[in-house]
Amino acid sequence: MVARVIPVDPFDLVVFGATGDLARRKILPALWQRFAEGQMPPEARIIGAARTEQSAADFRQMVSEAFDEFMGDKAPEPAARADFLDRLDYVAVEATGDEGWAELAAKLRDGVVRAFYFSVGPSLFGPLAAGLGKYGMVTPETRIVVEKPFGNDLETARALNQTLAAHFTETQIYRIDHYLGKETVQNLMAVRFGNILFEPLWNARFVDHVQITVAETVGVGGRGPYYDKSGAMRDMVQNHLMQLLCLIAMEPPHKFEPDAVRDEKLKVIHALDPVEPQHVVRGQYGGGAATPSYRDEVENPASTTESYVALKVGISSWRWKGTPFYLRTGKRLRSRASEIAVIFRDPPHSIFGEDAPWKANMLVIRLQPDEGMTLKVMIKEPGPGGMRLKDVALDMSFAEALGDDMHIPDAYERLIMDVIRGNQTLFMRGDEVEAAWAWTDPIIAHWQKFADRPFAYDPGSSGPDEALKLIHLDQRSWREIR
Known part of the structure; x- marks a missing residue:
């Protein structure tokens, strides 16, 4: 049986924390699967962002090694892998400073969905949100994805919501729970x-x-x-x-x-x-x-x-x-x-x-x-x-x-594509x-x-x-x- 796949609109997806465990283990393999199923349009691009100083080629090599480590016999074949890796780019960004932000902004295109995945600790949600606003990367088609924990109690959850609300509308915030x-x-x-x-x-x-x-x-x-x-x-x-x-x-x-x-x-x-x-x-x-x-x-x-x-x-x-x-x-x-x-x-x-x-x-x-x-x-x-x-x-x-x-799609596959579509049904x-x-x-x-x-x-x-x-x-x- 073959699942019916509807391609999403062209997008730029920036993964903050792209060298971290969650990105390597879940997010990037999920994106590969959507690419392999034909759901990712040719114009789609994925930009890794983290503190690590490395070239785009180094980042692609890291992603390729993550496929082998975490996907085992389901890792992509060389030709298809190379096709997917070609759409990857990388920028070294200092979340709490000014380094890398202007370079990241210059890589984003107008007229496509912009999604920013905060695959980082909650303490960086605020600085990242502020940086996106400061460097003019927020458009009506911008969405941000934040991982749990969404606070440590009611007080911190309210503070986090207020921080995000200072830069984004509720319709732009996707609080992801992979369950x-x-x-x-x-x-x-x-x-x-x-x-x-x-x-x-x-x-x-x-x-x-x-x-x-x-x-x-x-x-x-x-x-x-x-x-x-x-x-x-x-x-x-x-x-x-x-x-x-x-x-x-x-x-x-x-x-x-x-x-x-x-x-x-x-x-x-x-x-x-x-x-x-x-x-x-x-x-x-x-x-x-x-x-x-x-x-x-x-x-x-x-x-x-x-x-x-x-x-x-x-x-x-x-x-x-x-x-x-x-x-x-x-x-x-x-x-x-x-x-x-x-x-x-x-x-x-x-x-x-x-x-x-x-x-x-x-x-x-x-x-x-x-x-x-x-x-x-x-x-x-x-x-x-x-x-x-x-x-x-x-x-x-x-x-x-x-x-x-x-x-059968992994949870992250479905949820990331829902972000691109602008569908918040499965987000908190x-x-x-x-x-x-x-x-x-x-x-x-x-x-x-x-x-x-x-x-x-x-x-x-x-x-x-x-x-x-x-x-x-x-x-x-x-x-x-x-």
């Missing part, structure tokens, strides 16, 4: 709002509870200094898991357009109940036979930062009142898996007797590693001997359903970010006030035992992380 670019996340909206099957059941009357899980097998690694100041709540819950919760819980927008979708997500965040202290579990992984502990990795023997968090969340709305949402995320867990599980209520009466081995219907949306969806239903077990019930999975893997020869709005922090801050403030310490858990486990108790007290259980 929203995943095909399965977008399919979640298609399943909900493109089919009559699920939407009538998508409420507290028929849904018993929802579980959202983002589990990682890796530790903090080289992100130790950042992560120890952030923790799982700031790094994952406030943004990634919050966005998934909003897409599950929001009302149908009147149209699939940016502000209509983001208005409904904002309503969900405003409807979130404050989280009671007994409904939050923090964890921190210890050391194993072959793995260092969290404290060893961050080189802080007294750290009380959480590498795991689980929460029970309520939503005070007509649709969801009484249906709990259980969220969990952590590092050094048993398996790598990101999924949303919607567990439906049992039928009000079983005609097969009280002893029938009943299991609830469940819709599981897998975000990684095998993107797809599974619907679990009850059927009769084949063969004689009476009516014996058995639960089976109606499984759809994207790779199997769409064909192995079809390239400023008020949405601030609302998420306003809900998250009291949880963190409670930990700090009472010097709350995380529970220890073994690497390779499913997390601290206290997280099991959190859901077991409601006579429910977590889905096993496989």
Whole structure:
């Protein structure tokens, strides 16, 4: 199966921080894929910008080496690679000074989309935005892309929004969360709002509870200094898991357009109940036979930062009142898996007797590693001997359903092309970010006030035992992380 690809308009894309890990690992390979699929017009250009003094040829060589390092057997062939590299250029720019800005401005063309990807730390967002304005690079067709973290709390998020707003309109600011670019996340909206099957059941009357899980097998690694100041709540819950919760819980927008979708997500965040202290579990992984502990990795023997968090969340709305949402995320867990599980209520009466081995219907949306969806239903077990019930999975893997020869775009591929198109549907709005922090801050403030310490858990486990108790007290259980 071949995907239909619509080329975007000609553009100049400047990647600040082009020599950094994110650019080499994700952004530049994503741009290559869009080029290979024919979505990038011949007039498109990509300009790397960073502090490193090097020539355009040196930059192209660095990008070529990044393809080999991070794409493996999917790295481009020499002829196609050379064609892509020909459209790359480079300028050494000092974000907090004046060096390189005039040269960068001279390379930009009039009459095309201008996009600036801030693949740098948040402390440089302001200087970069000011530099673009100072050197006359902002046009009506200019867009900027900023990576998380969008602040460290509500106060810093507001300050960051104000800084960006001093130079750009809200319609020019694209706050990127790569989770929203995943095909399965977008399919979640298609399943909900493109089919009559699920939407009538998508409420507290028929849904018993929802579980959202983002589990990682890796530790903090080289992100130790950042992560120890952030923790799982700031790094994952406030943004990634919050966005998934909003897409599950929001009302149908009147149209699939940016502000209509983001208005409904904002309503969900405003409807979130404050989280009671007994409904939050923090964890921190210890050391194993072959793995260092969290404290060893961050080189802080007294750290009380959480590498795991689980929460029970309520939503005070007509649709969801009484249906709990259980969220969990952590590092050094048993398996790598990101999924949303919607567990439906049992039928009000079983005609097969009280002893029938009943299991609830469940819709599981897998975000990684095998993107797809599974619907679990009850059927009769084949063969004689009476009516014996058995639960089976109606499984759809994207790779199997769409064909192995079809390239499923990486999240960054989709999102970067949306920036060029000017489509903000899958990007967070400023008020949405601030609302998420306003809900998250009291949880963190409670930990700090009472010097709350995380529970220890073994690497390779499913997390601290206290997280099991959190859901077991409601006579429910977590889905096993496989």
